[in-house]
Amino acid sequence: MKKRLMLYLEIHQMSEKGFSVSHIAKQLKISRTTVYKYLEMSSDEAFEWVNSLSSRKKKLDSYKDWLVAWLQEYPHLSAAQMQDWLLERFPNFLVGESTMRMYVNQLREEYQIEKTRKAREYEAVVEQPMGKQMQVDWGETRQKTNNKKEVKLYCICFVLSHSRYKYVEWKNRPFTTRDTIRAHENAFQYYGGMPEEIVYDQDHLITVSENAGDILLTGEFQAYQKQRKFRIYLCRKADPESKGKIENVVKYVKYNFADSRIFSTIENWNERCLKWLKRTGNYKVHNGTKKRPAEVFLLEKQHLKPVSYLLSNESSNESSLTRNVNKDNTIIYKSNRYSVPLGTYRPKGLNTVAIEIYDDQNNHKQLIIKRNHSGEVLAKHRLEIGKGKLIKNRNHGRDRSKGIQAYKETVIRQFKNTELATTFINKMMDSYPRYKRDQLDILQKATIEYGEFIDEALRKCIDEHLLSANDFSDVSKYLSKIKDELQPLNKSNVHRDKPQNIEVEKRSIRTYTEILGGVMS
Template sequence: MKKKLMLYLEIQQMKGRGFSIQQIAKQLKVSRTTVYNYMEKTPEEAFEWVNSLGSRKKKLDPYKDWIVAWLQEYPHLNASQIQDWLLEKFPDFTVGESTMRLYVNQIREEYQIAKTKVVRQYEAVEEQPMGKQVQVDWGETRQKTQDQREIKLYCICFLLSHSRYRYVEWQNRPFTTRDAIRSHENAFEFFGGMPEEIVYDQDHLITVSEHAGDMILTAEFQAYKQQRKFRVHLCRKADPESKGKVESTVKYVKRNFADSRIYTTIENWNERCLAWLERTGNRRVHGTTKKRPVEVFLLEKQHLKPVSKLLSTESITGSSITRTVNKDNTVFYKSNRYSVPLGTYRPKGLNTVAIEIKEDTNNQQRLIIRKQPDGEILANHPLETSTGKLIKNKNHGRDRSKGIQSYKETVAQQFKDLELSSRYIDILMEKYPRYKRDQLAVLQKAALEYPTVIDEALQKCMSEHLMSANDFTDVAKYLAAPRKETPPVPPVQAVRADCADINVETHPMSTYTEILGGAAS
């Protein structure tokens, strides 16, 4: 309350000294609206108003500590982003946008947290009809990890020009043309259709060159364009109005979603971004259209051209996609998790698998997961069309039908030396008391995969004190791998004892030179 009165007195004093509204606002770090409000009040009105603030509770007061902490740590945050963070932290949180802006401005004034704005000017362009155009652009950000490291992330943004409905996809490495094609497929699936025209910048992933309207696309993207049959519109250089909508979207995604958000994994980051699109990115009233993109999209969706589920670029040609196995022995694909056998994830190994999409005899699409592109099948799942699901094969989980002792005996009997295998398993059980079943499952999987070498692997693990089921698997895999045989070294002939004193006749060098037709020097 005291700060409000002090601010009122300072504004009145500066007004008396002839300062302009803009000068007062700049020097006191408050908005011009605030200066106007304070200047219009008499001392009695100001005192009465300040006293009323003490008894009046505001809807956002319970969240004040969060808002102050965020603004102090990240002074550049805007009210829209803070509102989204509150929605993420408190799903039942509801407050109007204008209320949020006023409250954040009051917090800034109360705690003297200034914010600078950079305004970019755009020329107005005519609105596109429904279903005609999608604008595409790329962006990149630097994010902090939980251990305070900084990494670089890359995104591709799609924006339906009429409804302003958005789709965003992220990678932790730069995009390739194949990545861009895959993202287009995901975007068409997200939108439920495809527009007539797609607008791009002159990006090296899409074009080789462009001159006076004649453009040469990259070979891979040209093949994709011909297969999907959409029209390409390339922007001129230094022409932001051509795709200013999606450029604003990239800026919006970077400032509202990505800014100051902590990164964990790329799968989690994409999941959180999709949740942000549903919660904020596509739900907030658009500043130009004054409508919610999600509501306008329901109408525009009817004007999009239908597309097939998948393209040959990723499935029908048989080419595979690489994915990382998560710690919970799942593979992330198109916002869903698919299980792989327990023990596939290796704490110290290379946790990558190859996946491909195929149709079964019933024309149902299935997700095939292999250790190598041409290797044995680890998992075969029906392809899930919705998002956020866990598709799990019951055989991939722990064997809960047996007790630990019975399970241990079953695994031990896979070896010829039952006593030695039981002793090895006992050591594993003692070393990993919380992961007994996991260790047994990995050991059993290795015994099934490398049956001819498991006894030799067991001997080696015991002798070299490799006490982990994963170590055992590594040893078994090494022993089972084909290796080139080293040709045998011929044995050295022993010298017979009765020949040791034989004298060999020698000749002078001239004898050999005469035989060869030369002369002795």
């Protein structure tokens, strides 16, 4: 409001001094139309107009609480990143980038939240023909988890030099050469083809050394490069012009996608990153090309060299692959979920399985999941070429062929003390004879959601004669909720049953962020 009134006064003062409209517009960096509009207003009209603007409802007002909470928690956030967070939470959210920037700037001014700026490096843009070049680099971030711990994550980023179309993969451990090769294969499948040349930094995962242009690759990567037949270009040290595009992509991934985002599991993190690429990373207009990477990629894709689905050496080494079984009794392979029998996941046990790929008689790729490399086969699936799908065998849900007894045994296996679990479940089923399966459903769900606390919950339910699955679920949820609250009390040897004079802790702004729904978790 004050800025607009000051602008009104400046325009009229310069006009009274004899400056032309063009000179005023150039001096104040505004359009001539704006100058004419202000000159035609009287002082009363200008004051009334500015007041009407301040009382007018804005499109982003309904999201104001979210934006203020995020700004107060993370002052360095850009308007573009907050726009992506709103898009992730509200898929139908639609507002222009300039509108978003203006609204966020107004909030910063209103709440006196200064933006902490980060240094930005220079990017020299060298245009490449379609399908000629891809650049690759690695990055690291530190992310907060839901329980406020910190984890270190590692990413490998790919970008096609012409279209700026990106692909990213993450791991919760450093990449190996085998991981790097597999990430290349996934990138080629994501792009639907392969470029002629790939640009790298002098990274130890792919090179041993470079002597005056003679590149010495690691044995594993050299075999891969010969089989795929792409050219390699290694950047010299301190040569950002050669790989400026990928360096900016790594920064973009770190500061737009990863910055201040809450981490849960590496599978979930990769899924969310792929959605971010589709929603923002490859959709927003690129500052250099002034085009959307996704639209340019539709043309560049036609110039990429076709690649077979799976390399022969990749097939021969698949038997060494392992995956973790998730709580919902699935494993993730190439961004798809494949089911394993109900009860394979063990809350306190080893949840690693081996996977193999082979061709059936019809030359269709099959995924085999085993307990271990030489153990029993848990599941067989036809390999899915798409991404983000759930491939589930019908017999991996409830064991309907064997009925309630088999289901009961499956649930009992989730507990350490199977004898105590059998006693509890028998009493529960006797108490609810008409709702046996429903009770087992609730019990099974609780063992998945609160696996760390189910054995303690079981003992409490037996001691307190609580014989309902809902009671068990409530006790498990309660134990999970108070874990962090009880820990400092236990350290002080404070008995929970005795009243204590405890000083109430002041809430941090993060508490209010979580009440509003929190950051993207």
